[in-house]
Amino acid sequence: MQRNKITDKSLVAAYILGNEQCLEILVHRHKQKIYGFIFSKVKNRDITEDLFQDTFVRVIKTLKQGKYNEEGKFLPWVMRIAHNLVIDYFRKSKRIPKFNRTDSFDIFDVIGDGNLDVESQMIRDQIHGKVKSLIQDLPKDQKEVLILRIYNELSFKEIAEKTNVSINTVLGRMRYALINLRKIIAKREIILTN
Numbered sequence: 539m540q541r542n543k544i545t546d547k548s549l550v551a552a553y554i555l556g557n558e559q560c561l562e563i564l565v566h567r568h569k570q571k572i573y574g575f576i577f578s579k580v581k582n583r584d585i586t587e588d589l590f591q592d593t594f595v596r597v598i599k600t601l602k603q604g605k606y607n608e609e610g611k612f613l614p615w616v617m618r619i620a621h622n623l624v625i626d627y628f629r630k631s632k633r634i635p636k637f638n639r640t641d642s643f644d645i646f647d648v649i650g651d652g653n654l655d656v657e658s659q660m661i662r663d664q665i666h667g668k669v670k671s672l673i674q675d676l677p678k679d680q681k682e683v684l685i686l687r688i689y690n691e692l693s694f695k696e697i698a699e700k701t702n703v704s705i706n707t708v709l710g711r712m713r714y715a716l717i718n719l720r721k722i723i724a725k726r727e728i729i730l731t732n
């Protein structure tokens with residue numbers, strides 16, 4: 539069929555110009571991949587159907603508003619939308635708590651959960667990415683202690699030996715790292731689960 543030779547980019551352009559059939563072709567072309575991805579996460583046909591439809595509602599809205607700028611990357615763009623909707627679904631359904639900026643901020647509340655299902659794993663990976671990028675903004679000595687403690691799982695005693703400072707210094711650096719991390723989050727108005 540000739541419709542298979544038309545690129546996604548051409549179909550998107552034609553749809554934006556008013557050819558509604560082009561969207562049908564795009565949906566048909568990519569349905570299996572997108573639907574399969576969503577189903578692999580939610581494991582429920584009805585929810586998958588809803589999220590699939592929500593994905594294309596967003597696609598249509600973005601295209602109609604002229605906000606689409608993913609030249610030649612239609613499928614990855616749609617998959618990103620589907621991925622975000624899956625995360626939103628699990629946030630709402632499991633009532634995953636937002637990470638509130640309070641004085642009792644503790645990085646250990648964010649990191650470390652041994653028994654995660656696929657959906658929680660996706661969300662945890664996003665949180666880890668954000669935390670890792672925030673840690674890069676800390677002073678070198680605080681960053682070092684935090685990384686050794688959280689990611690290398692060293693005890694405070696082991697960190698003291700490794701960095702040639704007292705345990706009290708290590709504890710102080712850890713404390714200031716957490717305080718500074720909280721300030722960075724507050725300054726940037728970041729909610730770690732978004």
